[in-house]
Every structure is written in C-alpha cells, then in structure tokens.
Amino acid sequence: MDYGHVEAKFLNTRVCDHSPILIHVNTRPPSRQKPFRLFKTIMDNPDFSRILLVVWSGKVAGTDCFSCGARLKL
Numbered sequence: 001m002d003y004g005h006v007e008a009k010f011l012n013t014r015v016c017d018h019s020p021i022l023i024h025v026n027t028r029p030p031s032r033q034k035p036f037r038l039f040k041t042i043m044d045n046p047d048f049s050r051i052l053l054v055v056w057s058g059k060v061a062g063t064d065c066f067s068c069g070a071r072l073k074l
Contacts, residue, residue, distance in 0.1 A: 036072060 005026040013019045042048060055074045060067040 005028075007024045007026070009022045009024070011020045011022065045051075055071055058071075058074075060070045062070070
C-alpha cells in the first residue's frame with residue numbers, strides 16, 4: 001500500500017535457480033479519484049427524471065459495483 005507506484009515483474013529462470021526481477025518505479029505521483037458530486041442545476045433540467053429512469057432501468061454487464069459506476073457515468 002505504501003509503495004503503490006512500484007511494480008515488480010518476476011521473469012523465468014534460465015540457468016540457475018534464481019529468477020530475475022524487473023522493477024518499474026512510476027515517477028508520477030499516484031492519482032486520487034475525485035469524489036462524485038451532484039450539481040443541483042442538473043436536477044433542474046425538465047428531462048432529468050425521465051433520463052434518470054431510463055439509465056437506471058437499463059442493464060449494464062459486469063459486477064454490481066461496476067454496473068453502479070457505469071450508470072453514474074451515464
């Protein structure tokens with residue numbers, strides 16, 4: 001968790017019983033997701049209720065968590 005920007009890839013052994021490791025260090029700082037925000041002005045749109053009903057009654061393939069996130073994006 002403290003080193004989420006470091007990735008290790010273990011390669012196949014060749015001659016001896018030691019396996020080489022490639023280490024990649026991402027120099028960019030880890031990005032944080034922005035929290036979901038609902039702007040009240042969106043709800044003032046006269047078609048808001050209809051659009052909301054269409055999006056949430058539709059089917060999205062994937063896990064429940066993925067499906068919820070996809071619908072929020074829609």
